[in-house]
Amino acid sequence: MSLHVSSLSKLYFPDAGVTKGALMRYYARVSPMLLPQIAGRPLILKRYPEGAGGPMFFQQDAGPHVPDVVQTAMVSTVDKGNRARIIGGDLATLLYTVQLGAIEVHPWLSRIPDIDSADRCLIDLDPGDDVPFSAVVSLAREVRRIVEGCGLSGAVKTSGSSGVHLVIALPARTSYDVSAQLAMGIARVAAATWPDVATVERSIGARPPGTIYVDAMQNARGKSAASAYSVRAKAGAPVSAPLAADELTARLRLDAFTVKTMPARVARVGDLYGQALAERPTTARGLARALQVLDATLAAMRPRRGRKRSKRGGAGA
Secondary structure, eight states: OOOOOOOTTSEEETTTTEEHHHHHHHHHHHHHHHHHHHTTOBBOEEEOTTOTTSOOEEEOSOOSOOOTTSOEEEEEETTTEEEEEEBOSSHHHHHHHHHTTBOSOOBBSSOSSSTTBOSEEEEEEEEOTTOOHHHHHHHHHHHHHHHHHTTOOOEEEEOSSSSEEEEEEOOTTOBHHHHHHHHHHHHHHHHHHOTTTEEOOOOGGGSOTTOEEEEOTTOSTTOBOOOTTOBOSSTTOBBOOEEOGGGOSTTOOGGGOBTTTHHHHHHHHOOHHHHHHHHSOOOHHHHHHHHHHHHHHHHHHSOOOSOEEOTTSSEEO
16 A cells, blocks of 8 residues: 655644544554445545634545545436545545545445445434433433334444434345335334434424434435544544443443544454444345334324214224
């Protein structure tokens, strides 16, 4: 691998003393866990040329002057035809994105060559500003139970911001429509079960105060989310950290997972994310059954309409 890098002493996180070079070293250290998760996936670059806290812009296309060691592929788009996109999966490509100022790693939820099929389903628990992280953790436990209750399993990780992600591995050739149906079914069950805590209301202004948005809307072709082990461009250089089930307690702290602490954690606990996704793969039959369970659960929770109480207190026609 030969890749030219520069300005390694540039501070990307002034508050934490993390330089561009330190960020590259972090990604090199966690690459055995990170690279398999982003292999074959188009990457959407959020570039921070001046580091975290500075101006940011998105880059979708690979650009005209990509080094030969960087993986690219032609990907069809709705409005621009086939476009060259940077594809994750090797260290040179990952470090090249950091060289461009892409602090975070944002992969698609599908892989080449089956780019039109989703192989991951994402549920993002996104709290309002006035919601403590302990409430997010509590809801994550309950959403995890919903997932398990319909016969599926998945991985849990901090978002690296203020929330929690739940990720389910999907069987081959799962359409994005089905992935979105699964995520929305889980989200609606959560919101119906705990209406004082969870909401599926997309409009921030219309959400009940103190609630957590159960976001299922990222499950569409071309959308992305921060990968497990991705650094986030926020104060302190936080990381999207995979979690064990028994870590979802009130003691969990977001500031425990940073560029400086994650390498030691990974050495201690291993690849929790990869293990969780591989532990019990979702089959096509299992996915269909899960959708049926979610539909039945929601139907049972809906208020009955057009039915009146009889004089004897029974249900009348």
